Amino acid sequence: MSEHSATRNQPGLVQRFMRDTELDTRLLGMLGALALIWVGFHVYGALSNGFGAFLTPRNLWNLSVQTASIGIMACGMVLVIITRHIDLSVGSVLGFCAVIMGITQVWFLPKLVGLEHWSIWIIACVVGMVAGTLVGAIHGWLIAYLSIPAFIVTLGGLLVWRGAAFLITRGETISPLDSTFKLLGGGPNGAVGATGSWIVGIIAAIAVVAMIIMGRARRKRFDFRLRPIWAEWFIGIISVGAVVGAVLLVNAYPWPTGIVRRYAAANDIEIPEGGLFISHGFAIPVLILLAVIVVMTVVMNRTRFGRYVYAIGGNPEAAALAGINTRWMTVKIFALMGFLTGLSAVVASARLGSATNALGTLDELYVIAAAVIGGTSLSGGVGTIYGAVLGAFVMQSLQTGMVLIGFDAAVQQVVVGGVLVLAVYLDNLYRRSSK
């Protein structure tokens, strides 16, 4: 995914530009690959079907919602893989957590507090995430303190938790879920609308600018080399531009007319000539994913915990000699993976509107693939949160794109599998050439 860095410009200029802006070439490569996929599907659709359906607000909005569940788990898988482990159980744990949350809000809570009570969605979410965290902690404990390889523990987990989910439900679909809970899965009502999206966008833009200014102040404090002012402006404008672009995009996708009509009727609004334009705005699961990205990036780059994750991945013995409790760290990492799986289960089951014991089947493969496509090294020590999320986007884009142009499921599998292998090969090339 490094082809993007080789621009046609004079090399001296490009190198100076890259040095001054301190842009991550790998990030650019991944964004380039993503852009290539998007444009490719759009153009292909336009040529063969006479209609490019990919680069439309509707498709990109749906893409963002579909990526949320895998993206959230990929943020945890990065830590697991960095520390030279693997988690094959996340799909099953997702199903298990979804079932636990389902029975909590369908079988138990209505009897206790009444149907559709305001507290139901909160209790259900907490129960689901606690269940996920506990399951993860058990996995981590078996791996760290009983020295059973993560591959085996989580392969066992893959079977155990899927089976447990079935035992609880007896194969029944648990529905209907609480209506507030269902908002967490997206859909016209599960999005924050135009105004809400602008508020999110403005907060994000302020945060970006504040980070640039604070970073510059910190460097000044220690007399480190500063980025040239033009480079700071460049990065600031590009970032704020991206934020504004995202807001405009999600606000350009209107509610379907049927829902608008029902909404207008319920609120006594006159629908004007030519229809009423109500924007979706950012979907709630996408905002959850964004929050996970921000928090996990801070955790990985700016906390001791994150530093120790990288240190253990780089050299477990050295980490132990530096006084890091590597076993306890392993428990914490798997517990965190479990927590994020629980959160992902909230999004996935809310989106479906019900909980089934089959929910999340095969997700472990997509989550691992997302992390690996995003540059997480299976030999440990290397990986980023943004990479894993971009990896999730790449995979979801491929899948969505192939559905749009009418490839059938078998072809989709072949392509996604091939891309996974190709991505890792390109990543190896990139690493070797950047040594």
Add this chain to the structure above:
Amino acid sequence: MSSKTNTGTPLIDMRDICISFGGVHAVDHVSVDLYPGEVVGLLGHNGAGKSTLIKILSGAYKMDSGEIYVNGERADIRSPRDARRYNIETIYQTLALADNLDAASNLFLGRELTSPLGLVDDDAMESEARKIMARLNPNFQKFKDPVSALSGGQRQSVAIARAVYFNAQILIMDEPTAALGPHETQMVSELITQLKAEGIGIFLISHDIHDVMELCDRASVMKNGKLVGTVDVADVTDDDLLSMIILGKQPGKAA
């Protein structure tokens, strides 16, 4: 300069230390001690048990039996963290660096500097790393690269910097100059002399008899996990030390 002036309590007193790995007695009833401002050389052939002995002191291994006294008090060292609490710092033979992290992150690994919010302060750590590296290896400039991109000698400088930075009272150096060039080796020798003058006690493991003769006050020789003996360096010659290492006999003593 010699043990004859060593009165009072030793900084470190390791008594009757034993450890075995699956039947191999790696360290077998060994006793060594170390006084403030003293450099004690640990000598012996490959596999004699030198690294294993000092790894017990640094908390990496748990001994099967024996006692450790720090400043005259019984010390319970079960982990590297415990050793650090006793101001024992170690340069491991394997360097013990996380290859994927940069020099500053390795230097502060386990003891990161944090901002008031509790977040890791990379800039402060890099700034400190630059200061200490300027003292040890002024040519060192690769602060942004992971240490896997450094030369063997540069990596060793990072490991030395880590041990020296935290105001150690007791310093363990397991072949600290094995990968260093002549100039850097000279700087480490000067560093040892300087630290010694500050009253720090140093265990120095080395295969270089000349280094040992030049830098150490006493030398303890091990063979096959057992202590051959401890001698005042001023009282012996190179050849005496060599014969202790090879033959396992203390000079001047009836065999």
